[in-house]
Amino acid sequence: MSELLDPTNDYVFKRLFAEAPDLLVDLINDLRPDLPDIASVEIINPNIEPTELTGKYIILDVLARDGKGNCYNIEVQVRRYGAWHKRGLFYLARTLGSQLSAGEDYQELRASVGLHLLDFDLFTETAAEREQAIWRFEMRDERQPKISLGNVLQMNLIELNKADRLGLPEGPLRAWITFFKHWQEELTMANVAHEPVKRAMSRIRELSADEETRRLAFVRERALRDEVSFLNDAKREGLQEGEQLGIEKNKRETAHNLLKLGVLNDExxxxxxGLAVDEIAKLRIEDKH
Incomplete structure (x- = not known):
């Protein structure tokens, strides 16, 4: 048996759920238990274009609509970047806004729900943040958070690493966390009784046995690694440039001080x-002015 593919690879994630709407229904119901269960969904973006596998900064998400018209954006993210929340809010708001055509009643608006599985710790500044892994953001008043504008715009975040580390109560959500963090551990997964997670494991085995799926998953994984390397290289170059600018600034300040002393010549x-003689000459002219 081939090594199982990683369900947090967003290509594998999309194949796993976009091709099995019934499994996606179970995932949605288990990740957002505060809302009524849904019975079925229509996958709005079932296809994966070849360019999406190698495109920079592309996240392969699953867009779905239930029988009442509520829309869901479900995705897994394995890397943290500065504007991730703005991106998520932008697409969530766009999904909400695209529901109505000109002249339609706002009363017809249905919920636009984001379900983001984060394979990294996001909120870590305070002790309280470090002890919470499940987050739900809605439009609420700052001073009276019980007063809400409703949940038609809702973003749900689950920090997978933190949720696994903290240990959630037994139940469907904990079973999914176990799946996403321990899919390779046969004994651990054998103890998971939640039926949808069992079906997800069966689908992972099916996908992992297909050579073309494995190849495309590797293409996607390599693209994500290249993206991370590119960003890290850019950061390192920026630091080096900053250091070099600092060195040049120090050289010029030293030259200015020596010119003020009036003891040494330009050479x-x-x-x-370490500056060039003509640079010293220019600094001397600047000092005279």
Whole structure:
């Protein structure tokens, strides 16, 4: 048996749920138990374009609509970047706004729900943040959070690592967390009784046995690694440039101080600071002005 594919690879994640709407229904119901259960969904974006596998900054999400018209954006994210929340809010708001055509009644608006599985710790600044892994954001008043504008715009975040580490109460949500974090551990998964997670494991085995699926999953994984490497290289180059600018600034400040002393000539100051003689000459003119 081939090594099982990682369900947090967003290509595998989309194949896993977009091709099995009934399994996606179970996932949605288990991740948002505060809302009434749904019976079925229509997958709005079932296809995966080849360019999406290698495109920079693309996240392969699953867009679905239930029988009442409520829309869901479900995705898994394995890397943290600065504007992730703005991106999520943008697409959530766009999904809400695209429901109505010109002239339609706002009363017809249905919920736009984001379900984001994060394979990294997001909120870590305070002790309280470090002890919470399940988050739901809605439009609520700052001083009286019980006063809400409703849940038509709702973003749900689950920090997988933190949820696994904290240990959630037994139930469907804990079973899904176990799946996403321990899918490779046969004994651990054998103890999971939640039927939808069992079906998810069966689908992972099916996908993992297909050579073309494995190849495309690797293409996606490589693209994500390349993206991370590119960003890290850019950060390192930025730091190096900043350090170099700092060095140049120090050289110029030293040259200015030596010019004020009036003891050394331009050649001597150039030798001390490492600047070119013509640069020293320019600094001397600047100082006179």
């Amino acid at each position: 001597q100051i150039a030798e001390v600071t």
